[in-house]
Amino acid sequence: MASARPGAGAPPARPPRRAVARLRAGWAQRGLLPALPAQLRTPAPEGRRRPLAAWFGARGPAGARGSVVAAAAGGGGGGRRARGSAAARRGRVRPGALGLRAGRPGMRPGRVREALQRRLPAAAAGPDARPGAGHVRLRLRQLHGARLPPGRAQPHPLPRPGAGPRGPVSSPRPRRLPPRGRRRRSNLNINDVLGNYSLTLVDALDTLAIMGNSSEFQKAVKLVINTVSFDKDSTVQVFEATIRVLGSLLSAHRIITDSKQPFGDMTIKDYDNELLHMAHDLAVRLLPAFENTKTGIPYPRVNLKTGVPPDSNNETCTAGAGSLLVEFGILSRLLGDPTFEWVARRAVKALWNLRSNDTGLLGNVVNIQTGHWVGKQSGLGAGLDSFYEYLLKSYILFGEKEDLEMFNAAYQSIQNYLRRGREACNEGEGDPPLYVNVNMFSGQLMNTWIDSLQAFFPGLQVLIGDVEDAICLHAFYYAIWKRYGALPERYNWQLQAPDVLFYPLRPELVESTYLLYQATKNPFYLHVGMDILQSLEKYTKVRCGYATLHHVIDKSKEDRMESFFLSETCKYLYLLFDEENPVHKSGTRYMFTTEGHIISVDKHLRESPWKEFFSEDEGQEQQGKFVHRPKSHELKVINSSSNCNRVPDERRYSLPLKSIYMRQIDQMVGLV
């Protein structure tokens, strides 16, 4: 596959990603950087594009890119890509040359530990150092005064011009756009999501596969490989780039390389792991977000070429900073490089440790340097949604018990403080259950709106088997949809009116509808899907796509179709009606990322040779806090039709929620 990537080979004017290069070159110098898996190290045969080198434009000696390449490629391996700057030469780790790479696949943990100890300076190991990774890490921490990746050295802190609070901190919310020609680069809210890297094309890849459209999938993959570059002076949100781009590249890579090819022939001729390399490239460009943060919670934005912008905001939303583990973990496990999983996991734990002692709840906005909660609102929608989702999904994918424990404790706090209304969804008296926004410290109600992002929660409840409760919350959101033919971004349940009026084609209600249908096989959910489909056709369809609704009442539109419309909304709708799709057929097990990308759940992703090093925070991670340890919910196997067949007929062909309760909800949103 010939590379037509623009700019390949042209060294950029200034050494980009210096921070990462220095950080990783340092690790490599100490022999602590794992190499790429063998198949990625093998130089490409003559005439074929060379992995990484082509993308990074690493060519000549002393090319500024060299250091980055060496660093980003996992410390070398393929000789050519490591040639270049001094840093690269220092950082190069030829396979076998040092015989030591922390977490190198196949290396016994004991050997890694011994090797680490051999490499530690005597002072670092200390006179009392016993053979044991914990001690080694402890000594390192004492020396460097910071939590480090196991056995790794402290990165040189880079001088960073004073960062001050500025700009938005959470997911951008669409605004009414001026016509295309008049959009300005300075419009952060728009451009830091779009990224200038063919976002919609990338985000939609696995949707094409799921639809069984192999020719379009292959065409789109080739287009991505040949035209998409991350070597851009573009400032992006770390969270959005991760879930929309990184996640999609990894998902498509897994589809292409799946030996079973359940969706038809999705293989690509001469495929040389290009999408995986691209994912690696992008992730390395995101890594500076995790540097120079006192808490380990990442900066919300990075420039793909230059790192964290000098005027960067020190505040981030919890979901944005704490929902990177699925994609970063997959990447680490595919590459055999713990770096990515380690930084993402450190961020999750840092946030987790900041939860309230009294309620166990987290806020929605936090200062990454002080750990101070700037936004004390706790809820299930914007700012927190995917944080909870990824605790559970990380467990499903990687099988790390600590993720399930955190999820269960969080779920318990959610039930204790956010859930209002009667106890059982389908029984008893009182208001229907609803999850509200409260103060994280007191549990007191903060406002009377719910947002449309929260509609994902019934889907998550299906995954843990809390289907009854999911039915009620879903019914509430469906009633709002019926009233407006869309979901307003915020709905005020007390005023029975929208607080924020736009609808950017979000998928959450469809996602929950699909998962509830899989769990119950109740045709009611097909009816809901049909209703949603018809409203989308009626109110949002335009000549070349589907448009954001600017106003759910007057149905005016915006010139914007979010990439998640194809990657999630359409995908879930399609899957809802495609009974035979391999995604939910017996015998296959897929998990959806928060952006709707499918990842097959298999044992290879549960392998992490570095696992024991990740438990470095043991004993201190809870910092004396009471850890809720409710009985583990039994995890249902997602997408297994055998589970669904157990739903008794009388539940399957009646309304999932008793009609009196349905009516009650309709009344609550002013439908009757």
Ligand code: DMJ
């Ligand atoms: C998607 O980008 C993801 O689902 C994210 O987690 C939050 N929601 C948007 C779509 O609404």
